[in-house]
Amino acid sequence: MKIALLGYGKMGKTIEKIAIDRGHEIVIKTSDEDGYDITKADVAIDFSVPNAAFFNIVNCFKHQVPVISGTTGWLDNYNKAIAICEEEKGAFIYASNFSLGVNIFFELNNYLAKMMGQLKQYEVSMEEIHHTQKLDAPSGTAISLAEGIIKEHPEYTNWKLGNEETNKTIPITAKRIENVPGTHRIDYGSHTDTISITHTAHNREGFALGAVIAAEWILGKTGVFAMKDVLNIG
Missing domain, CATH: 3.30.360.10 (Dihydrodipicolinate Reductase; domain 2)
Incomplete structure (x- = not known):
């Protein structure tokens, strides 16, 4: 699976290590809103910053790239993002915590x-x-x-x-x-x-592992999901 890491801070680096250990390839790693070709990726994982998250997520929807987001602080635009996801027949999971x-x-x-x-x-x-x-x-x-x-x-x-x-x-x-x-x-x-x-x-690895598992799960799906769907709980 080819993964775009949108946001390459401490969490992005931990996700990168776990994804590679699980046999995946990181094809994009960026902390910017532009300058990357999202179509290179099979799935995107967004742990960016609030003022970039909405752009990153919508960009994925418009190119039919499933996206996992754990960025907080952008949720005033959440309903708008969901509407665009449905319009573009995208795939999306947002979670405040992927652990x-x-x-x-x-x-x-x-x-x-x-x-x-x-x-x-x-x-x-x-x-x-x-x-x-x-x-x-x-x-x-x-x-x-x-x-x-x-x-x-x-x-x-x-x-x-x-x-x-x-x-x-x-x-x-x-x-x-x-x-x-x-x-x-x-x-x-x-x-x-x-x-x-x-x-x-105890460390960041639990959050990162959950995000990678969510990315594996959403591949090939369409719609808006939650971690309870990934884990089949609740």
Whole structure:
């Protein structure tokens, strides 16, 4: 499989190593919006920057190259991208986190939220910890987890950054600590006890492996998919 790496930072380099180890060829690696011929690739993996992601993704759609994107910060244009994907009969997977473990964690989070919705004495809170180079807060993964709780739990309608609890709002504490790839913890606390679930990443390889597996899976398909489709869960 010939892969275009759109975004060649730390994640792009980790994806490159894993893809080559799995027998694939990297034919494009770029951090620019232009200057590359996307038709050389069978599939594209986008871990670029917010102001380049939308262009990269749409360019793939227009040339019928399936694209996997893990770039955050561009989602104001997500619905527009989906419309173009459908119009061009493209193939697309966006995920805030491609880690196989995190995507199982998403499903556990949804299931727990559904159960805890029946127990009004518990209040939910969330903490995420990442490396100091991560500039956005909360993380895209934390937002996805909060949205999963809101969907399944009748008591919550919103989330906010900060540890102060307000009515119907999930408080998310974001910490930045050197050399932490990513930790997410969800707590349901009452005056008698606390129930917690945690996912801790040990390195970037889990994120990169998931992206490569998603690229392998989407080849030859048309439509908009999610990691739960790749993993056949949920």
